[in-house]
Amino acid sequence: MENQREITTIQAGAILSSTIIGVGVLPIPLFAVRGADSGAPLVTVCGVLFAFLGLFLITRLGMRFPDRSITQYGEEIIGKWLSRLGSAAVIGFFAVLTSLAAREFGEVVITSVLTKTPLEVTVIVMLTLAAISTRNNITTFAYIHQFYFPLLIGPALLIVALSLKNAEAINLQPIWGNSHEGMLASVLTIAALFQGSFIITTVIPAMRRPQTAMKASVFALLISGGLYVTIVAATVSVFGSEETKNLLWPTLELAKATSLPANILERLDAAFLAVWVTAVFTTLNSSYFLAVKEMSKLFRLKDHKLFTFFLLPAVFSMAMVPRNILNMYEIIQNVSRIGLFVTVVYPGLLLVVSVLRKKRGETSEKRSAT
Amino acid sequence: MLSALLVPLLTGCWDRLELEERAVVLGISVDTADKSTAKREDEITHTADGFPVPEVNMIRVTVQIALPGRIPLGPGESGGGGKGRSSETVWVVGGEGHTMDDAIMNLQQQISGRIFFGHLRVIVVSEAVAKTGMQNINDYFRRNPEVRRMAWMMISKGNAERLMRASPELERVPALYLMSTMDNAVKLGKFPENYVGMFWSNSAKKGQEGYLPYVELKKEQNIEVKGMAYFKNDKMLGATKPFQVAAYMSIKGMNPAGYRGVVKLEGHENMVMVYATSRRSSFKVRVENGELVFTVSIFTEINLEEKINEQFSVNDSAALEDIEQRNKQALRTTCESLIEEMQQKGSDIFGFGEYARAKKPGYWNKNVGTKSQWQSMFKEARFEIKVDSRIRRIGMKAK
Numbered sequence: 001m002e003n004q005r006e007i008t009t010i011q012a013g014a015i016l017s018s019t020i021i022g023v024g025v026l027p028i029p030l031f032a033v034r035g036a037d038s039g040a041p042l043v044t045v046c047g048v049l050f051a052f053l054g055l056f057l058i059t060r061l062g063m064r065f066p067d068r069s070i071t072q073y074g075e076e077i078i079g080k081w082l083s084r085l086g087s088a089a090v091i092g093f094f095a096v097l098t099s100l101a102a103r104e105f106g107e108v109v110i111t112s113v114l115t116k117t118p119l120e121v122t123v124i125v126m127l128t129l130a131a132i133s134t135r136n137n138i139t140t141f142a143y144i145h146q147f148y149f150p151l152l153i154g155p156a157l158l159i160v161a162l163s164l165k166n167a168e169a170i171n172l173q174p175i176w177g178n179s180h181e182g183m184l185a186s187v188l189t190i191a192a193l194f195q196g197s198f199i200i201t202t203v204i205p206a207m208r209r210p211q212t213a214m215k216a217s218v219f220a221l222l223i224s225g226g227l228y229v230t231i232v233a234a235t236v237s238v239f240g241s242e243e244t245k246n247l248l249w250p251t252l253e254l255a256k257a258t259s260l261p262a263n264i265l266e267r268l269d270a271a272f273l274a275v276w277v278t279a280v281f282t283t284l285n286s287s288y289f290l291a292v293k294e295m296s297k298l299f300r301l302k303d304h305k306l307f308t309f310f311l312l313p314a315v316f317s318m319a320m321v322p323r324n325i326l327n328m329y330e331i332i333q334n335v336s337r338i339g340l341f342v343t344v345v346y347p348g349l350l351l352v353v354s355v356l357r358k359k360r361g362e363t364s365e366k367r368s369a370t
Numbered sequence: 371m372l373s374a375l376l377v378p379l380l381t382g383c384w385d386r387l388e389l390e391e392r393a394v395v396l397g398i399s400v401d402t403a404d405k406s407t408a409k410r411e412d413e414i415t416h417t418a419d420g421f422p423v424p425e426v427n428m429i430r431v432t433v434q435i436a437l438p439g440r441i442p443l444g445p446g447e448s449g450g451g452g453k454g455r456s457s458e459t460v461w462v463v464g465g466e467g468h469t470m471d472d473a474i475m476n477l478q479q480q481i482s483g484r485i486f487f488g489h490l491r492v493i494v495v496s497e498a499v500a501k502t503g504m505q506n507i508n509d510y511f512r513r514n515p516e517v518r519r520m521a522w523m524m525i526s527k528g529n530a531e532r533l534m535r536a537s538p539e540l541e542r543v544p545a546l547y548l549m550s551t552m553d554n555a556v557k558l559g560k561f562p563e564n565y566v567g568m569f570w571s572n573s574a575k576k577g578q579e580g581y582l583p584y585v586e587l588k589k590e591q592n593i594e595v596k597g598m599a600y601f602k603n604d605k606m607l608g609a610t611k612p613f614q615v616a617a618y619m620s621i622k623g624m625n626p627a628g629y630r631g632v633v634k635l636e637g638h639e640n641m642v643m644v645y646a647t648s649r650r651s652s653f654k655v656r657v658e659n660g661e662l663v664f665t666v667s668i669f670t671e672i673n674l675e676e677k678i679n680e681q682f683s684v685n686d687s688a689a690l691e692d693i694e695q696r697n698k699q700a701l702r703t704t705c706e707s708l709i710e711e712m713q714q715k716g717s718d719i720f721g722f723g724e725y726a727r728a729k730k731p732g733y734w735n736k737n738v739g740t741k742s743q744w745q746s747m748f749k750e751a752r753f754e755i756k757v758d759s760r761i762r763r764i765g766m767k768a769k
Contacts, residue, residue, distance in 0.1 A: 170725060239571045240575045243575070
């Protein structure tokens with residue numbers, strides 16, 4: 001199990017991108033215009049750059065220890081107890097992230113499509129689906145993502161391209177925006193949407209050539225970041241920044257205002273939601289997989305399957321914590337900003353210490369020689 | 371175990387709702403209602419104690435509900451029943467209420483099927499309601515996930531309910547006739563493309579106001595596009611004349627162009643009709659002594675469509691150049707007077723403010739910043755209009 005090394009660079013990139021592209025697609029234009037109205041694309045770019053910092057640190061660490069993931073090399077770098085604390089934080093954070101993503105998914109579904117289906121049902125169906133598919137090993141996991149990856153990117157780009165018919169360039173000017181109150185907060189919120197990229201730490205030990213991990217990370221961030229920036233730019237150019245502030249899920253509204261040529265489909269929101277459900281599934285799958293896999297490593301178990309259903313009730317009950325939809329978004333913003341400590345500061349700390357103490361994974365030299 | 375699994379699988383979807391159980395709303399109209407109707411109203415969304423009665427004027431909401439099975443799906447079915455009257459395809463019901471939701475709920479109480487807005491195509495609001503403010507209406511439709519942004523919203527001169535009850539000959543479903551009136555107006559260049567979503571976006575912008583088509587029901591149950599109803603925030607201020615729509619579209623450089631204009635030549639009886647085939651325009655903005663000065667350059671391509679008398683002939687290009695010159699002047703005056711009129715009202719339906727925000731952000735942030743500030747500054751802005759037009763064709767007659 002541990003010695004499986006079958007994931008290619010492209011697969012790793014696909015895993016990262018489809019993990020990043022998730023439930024955040026819907027509200028991201030709203031987060032961005034809150035920062036700097038017409039400068040929303042710029043805010044998104046800043047968010048992507050900030051997210052890249054975190055991804056860079058964790059990939060760098062992974063390449064230093066190509067056989068191990070964060071729970072394992074953490075122990076070598078900063079000692080057993082400190083690192084166990086850190087790993088517990090990582091696992092806990094991703095469990096919370098999974099639950100919040102599932103809840104956000106449920107809220108969108110219950111508001112826009114299935115108004116009578118109980119929220120609990122949509123959430124538990126999605127979580128169970130994610131839990132079942134995390135029972136596979138990491139190679140199957142990679143194939144799932146590779147399979148869905150084009151299905152996510154294609155339709156999303158199509159909707160953006162079709163919506164540009166109603167776009168006005170004036171809505172995006174000035175490109176740095178008129179007011180910058182709360183810009184930093186928006187950048188952090190957007191950067192937090194990329195936290196799923198932390199999955200690279202679990203993927204690297206299974207990669208065929210771990211030294212290409214950085215390439216996969218850059219590739220994934222270009223694709224997913226590019227898609228996010230395009231979506232934000234399209235939404236703001238169609239609606240204008242002030243109208244975007246009035247919409248809870250601007251991207252969904254964009255799909256609603258877009259029609260296929262020749263009246264084949266007069267509104268694309270149903271098609272878009274179908275794609276989006278897949279996107280949410282891949283994200284949930286990844287963050288759940290990360291939590292489960294790292295947990296099994298923390299307890300030094302060979303197999304992670306034990307935890308898949310064990311974690312489910314906890315994740316589900318956390319998903320039920322937010323009292324209402326606005327409360328949920330407040331919680332999501334706070335949790336994900338705090339999460340930046342786990343996904344950026346903690347790996348950064350590990351990397352600095354490992355460089356100072358000259359710690360390195362043993363196999364890395366052997367591997368680069370072959 | 372197996373039976374436990376079967377239960378959720380066989381019961382099907384929670385949100386299943388058969389077509390027959392829905393009341394599919396195709397069109398909706400909003401009118402003002404008498405104060406006296408408040409007394410007749412049953413307590414459906416409010417009670418004397420607990421949920422209070424909202425302290426706003428009464429409105430009357432009329433919906434046009436599609437009758438399942440009666441709406442012909444294609445030309446093949448039209449032969450059967452002969453000429454289908456609109457009363458056979460739709461059901462028009464109205465009800466009063468204090469707010470949109472209140473009125474809709476009062477209606478729902480009387481209609482068996484669940485009111486469903488997924489196919490809502492036309493929202494007609496009477497002038498009287500629009501002048502008191504559209505906030506409540508906009509909020510209701512924006513919040514409802516079923517409503518599409520591609521529906522048309524229009525302001526009716528006089529009573530809006532009559533448009534719901536109208537039975538035009540061309541189309542079996544009145545709401546669809548209203549919709550195709552607007553869609554064709556767009557195609558013929560009579561009105562800019564302006565779905566309700568665009569109206570919402572424009573109204574929300576800091577440097578722009580929304581506008582809607584202003585329509586009137588004529589004697590033969592036909593609908594005339596009478597101009598643009600222009601707004602300030604959510605309140606309608608007035609309506610333009612139909613030809614001013616052409617001026618608006620020229621200023622914005624919108625295509626296709628469709629309006630015809632009379633151009634008077636030398637001698638008091640020499641007149642021709644021309645029509646624009648395409649337009650282009652560009653804005654420029656500069657700051658002069660702390661004031662915004664906009665330069666609007668308009669270019670139109672025109673054709674000659676009609677000559678009013680035979681006393682003169684158009685057989686050389688010099689004659690066409692003369693027409694060009696006069697058309698330029700006429701268009702310039704029309705555009706200037708439209709902008710002036712809007713300035714007096716303080717309603718920037720053109721989006722000059724947005725342009726200034728985009729191109730002169732420094733000035734905008736320092737001096738304008740908010741929507742209300744722009745509304746007052748728009749009145750003082752200066753405009754320079756340059757018009758260029760070229761006449762290209764004269765039809766099939768040689769002189």
